[in-house]
Amino acid sequence: MAPQGSRAPLEFGGPLGAAALMLLLPATMFHLLLAARSGPARLLDLPPYLPRLEALWSPRALLLWFTWLGLQVAFYLLPARKMAEGQELKDKSRLRYPINGFQALVLTALLVGLGVLVGLPLGALTEMLLPLAFVATLTAFVFSLLLYLKALIAPASALAPGGNSGNPIYDFFLGRELNPRIGSFDFKYFCELRPGLIAWVLINLALLVQEAELRGSPSLAMWLVNGFQLLYVGDALWHEEAVLTTMDITHDGFGFMLAFGDLVWVPFTYSLQAQFLLYHPQPLELPMASALCLMNAVGFYIFRAANSQKNTFRKNPSDPRVADLETIPTATGRQLLVSGWWGMVRHPNYLGDLIMALAWSLPCGVSHLLPYFYLLYFTALLVHREARDEQQCLQKYGLAWHEYCRRVPYRIVPYVY
Numbered sequence: 001m002a003p004q005g006s007r008a009p010l011e012f013g014g015p016l017g018a019a020a021l022m023l024l025l026p027a028t029m030f031h032l033l034l035a036a037r038s039g040p041a042r043l044l045d046l047p048p049y050l051p052r053l054e055a056l057w058s059p060r061a062l063l064l065w066f067t068w069l070g071l072q073v074a075f076y077l078l079p080a081r082k083m084a085e086g087q088e089l090k091d092k093s094r095l096r097y098p099i100n101g102f103q104a105l106v107l108t109a110l111l112v113g114l115g116v117l118v119g120l121p122l123g124a125l126t127e128m129l130l131p132l133a134f135v136a137t138l139t140a141f142v143f144s145l146l147l148y149l150k151a152l153i154a155p156a157s158a159l160a161p162g163g164n165s166g167n168p169i170y171d172f173f174l175g176r177e178l179n180p181r182i183g184s185f186d187f188k189y190f191c192e193l194r195p196g197l198i199a200w201v202l203i204n205l206a207l208l209v210q211e212a213e214l215r216g217s218p219s220l221a222m223w224l225v226n227g228f229q230l231l232y233v234g235d236a237l238w239h240e241e242a243v244l245t246t247m248d249i250t251h252d253g254f255g256f257m258l259a260f261g262d263l264v265w266v267p268f269t270y271s272l273q274a275q276f277l278l279y280h281p282q283p284l285e286l287p288m289a290s291a292l293c294l295m296n297a298v299g300f301y302i303f304r305a306a307n308s309q310k311n312t313f314r315k316n317p318s319d320p321r322v323a324d325l326e327t328i329p330t331a332t333g334r335q336l337l338v339s340g341w342w343g344m345v346r347h348p349n350y351l352g353d354l355i356m357a358l359a360w361s362l363p364c365g366v367s368h369l370l371p372y373f374y375l376l377y378f379t380a381l382l383v384h385r386e387a388r389d390e391q392q393c394l395q396k397y398g399l400a401w402h403e404y405c406r407r408v409p410y411r412i413v414p415y416v417y
């Protein structure tokens, strides 16, 4: 039987776009890693030098990377404080997921703390970023190939709505199977939050430790970047269940895009500000630092309040915290919020996320564009993601979605966009 996705419109520029992204994403990541440690640290210049293979390939990095993944798998398999059910699938069944991501973060912190106490040179991790990113990239390619092959024997009902066009490059990139699992181990759910997000804050911490070793103490800017991003990662893992309703879990297959994005792109490019600060220390006075804390707090408040309001409403529309909000009925029986945060713009959570992204870059000063890469990339990602979500909501809710767009005309920034 032809999978339903074979008629789905192609995204990301089709096979050509997918092929270009598979080259461009790793190339951009290596460019950022090299630029951050170079003197001029220019985002838009060609890389100062091309690393030789010996600088990229290291058996120690390979061992470390697989130990890391093994450790996170072990934490995932520990008894969870809660099991959650995912959205209803095509065959009307629902998958179950362990909610123990925050526990994995705490256990990792304890283990790393213990390691440091017995002399683990955490700062030395910063010297291994290049070979680690290299093995992680190779892993993502091999892993995506295995996922692609696994999908060949999966039943049609297990395939994702997209990612089954019949073009191998496009399908390899987008991912064919929606929820690839072995037994109850869910690969996509595992990768979405744990190994990448936790590695991101661990790399940040290693950069902070290394800065302390080099300059006597970490700079205020390094503290801020570490603190802000730890809050973001801790929050994501604390609210792990919320990821079950994102398009990554409910709509996208598991292929190169998410395997590379989750496992490689997040830890090695999202830590760019801390990488930049290690090699290019920036002065930051207390009043400015306080203003940045306020900016991050405002962004976080909007992001968290908007996400929680929607999650509470989706779980139980009669919950007293959301029962008074105005809604639009839809033909599916579900309602759309049209007041509160979701009555202000159609993606208030993205607005908060973008304000935080700015607060993460400003501690790096304004002399270089490089630390603003995350803000630029993230704006493009969210604008594209918003357009994809819009298409999916239009399909789901039809006229009711048109009415929502009429009542709430702005997408992310009130009166601007």
Ligand SMILES: NC(=O)C1=CN([C@@H]2O[C@H](COP(=O)(O)OP(=O)(O)OC[C@H]3O[C@@H](n4cnc5c(N)ncnc54)[C@H](OP(=O)(O)O)[C@@H]3O)[C@@H](O)[C@H]2O)C=CC1
Pocket (backbone or CB within 6 Å): 245, 246, 247, 248, 303, 307, 310, 314, 334, 335, 336, 337, 338, 342, 346, 347, 349, 350, 353, 385, 389, 392, 393, 404
């Ligand atoms: N740092 C990073 O790299 C990234 C961060 N993020 C963050 O992750 C979080 C999740 O984002 P994302 O998965 O894109 O999507 P959202 O959490 O914004 O969810 C979108 C869904 O919400 C529901 N919805 C939309 N409008 C309404 C409404 N008015 N009332 C009720 N429900 C509504 C629809 O699903 P339904 O109706 O089916 O419930 C829609 O598909 C965000 O905070 C985002 O900022 C996301 C991507 C990358």
Ligand SMILES: CC(C)CCC[C@@H](C)[C@H]1CC=C2C3=C(CC[C@@]21C)[C@@]1(C)CC[C@H](O)C[C@@H]1CC3
Pocket (backbone or CB within 6 Å): 025, 192, 193, 232, 235, 236, 243, 246, 248, 257, 258, 261, 262, 265, 266
């Ligand atoms: C670079 C590629 C083209 C795209 C890669 C995309 C991924 C990096 C992101 C897709 C959705 C993500 C989400 C998060 C991190 C980034 C990825 C994996 C969060 C976990 C970030 C924290 C939030 O609280 C929840 C997010 C869910 C989606």
